[in-house]
Amino acid sequence: MRISMAVTLLMAIVASGCANRRASAPGPTTPPGPDVSVPAAHGGLEVGDHEFALGHDGIGRRYYVHIPPRLTSAEAPLVIALHGGGGTAAQLKSDIGLDAVADREGFVAVYPDGTGLLADALHTWNGGFNCCGTAQRRDVDDVGFVRAVVDDLGAKLAIDADRIAVTGHSNGAILAYRVAAEAADLVSVAAPVAGAMALHEFAPTEPVAVLHIHSVDDPRALYDGGESPPFPGTNSTVLHEPVAPALAAWADVNGCDPAPVEIDSLADGDQAAVRLEYIGCQSGGEMVHLRLSGVGHGWPGVDTGREAVVGPSTSLIDASEEVWRFASSVWGER
DSSP: OOOOHHHHHHHHHHHHTTOOTTOOOOOOOOOOOGGGOOOGGGTTOOSEEEEEEEEETTEEEEEEEEEOSSOSSSSEEEEEEEOOTTBOHHHHHHHSOHHHHHHHHTOEEEEEOOBOSSSSSOBBOOOBTTBOHHHHHTTOOHHHHHHHHHHHHHTTSOEEEEEEEEEEETHHHHHHHHHHHHOTTTOSEEEEESOOOOOSOOOOSSOOEEEEEEETTOSSSOTTOEEOOOOTTSOOOOEEOOHHHHHHHHHHHTTOOSSOEEEEEEEETTEEEEEEEOSSOOTTOOEEEEEEESOOSSOTTSOOSOHHHHOOOOOSOOHHHHHHHHHHHHHOOO
């Protein structure tokens, strides 16, 4: 996919369209009191936000970590969140409210940063054969980078290797699928939001539980696949993969019945959310699809303020809450 600078700038608008009016940008936090400090068994990382530099495959990279006031166990569960195309880790961290869920539930939130022509903007991920930007054209090893992030953080913090989830928005969702497919030994849960799988080869070594969140009316990452409308002010388009084949492929790997069952639904005006669950999946291969309608491309639960580009926002569901709800249900009481 050839993306001009003008299109890349518009990708940044799409990515930053998730702006959560209630969230603040990552920055220094007040040092915690003794009653909320992380136990020494967790490596002594202070509560709050951390930024780490990491070299991988000859490229200087970075990632952010949010440590909650308390962890649920001696070994920390991780939720890795991947920003959209044209965004950054700091932008996603600020936008989606995942840190607040981590603080309440006691898991560690991790935000790797993609690569791009600029140090602090317009970053993309190599999600597969048609996505995205310079990361895909340069064949950046982003799956290896996510693995390196977990290894690097594991030297600083006691991590529960059986409780690592990966989520992502748009281009980040596409990479989340690739991580699940090519590093199934690393992550046990994948929760892509508004992006489908784009792989030439699909051969996971073991089941991975999948939650897919996507609107059938997404104007950018088309639910049924095909060429997207041109980015505003350009004649550049993107060819998207459909959602259904990816879910069918994962259902086969995870031992699920091929057709999901509608469990419940929510509606508010022209917007709806249907919860579809796959039956018969083997343990650890659970699958849920939250299929939205009347909703745009933004992260659900966030007021994008960019409806002309990404379509309507929704408060019908909160994707950050749903990611944790699904992951914790898969992991159970461990």
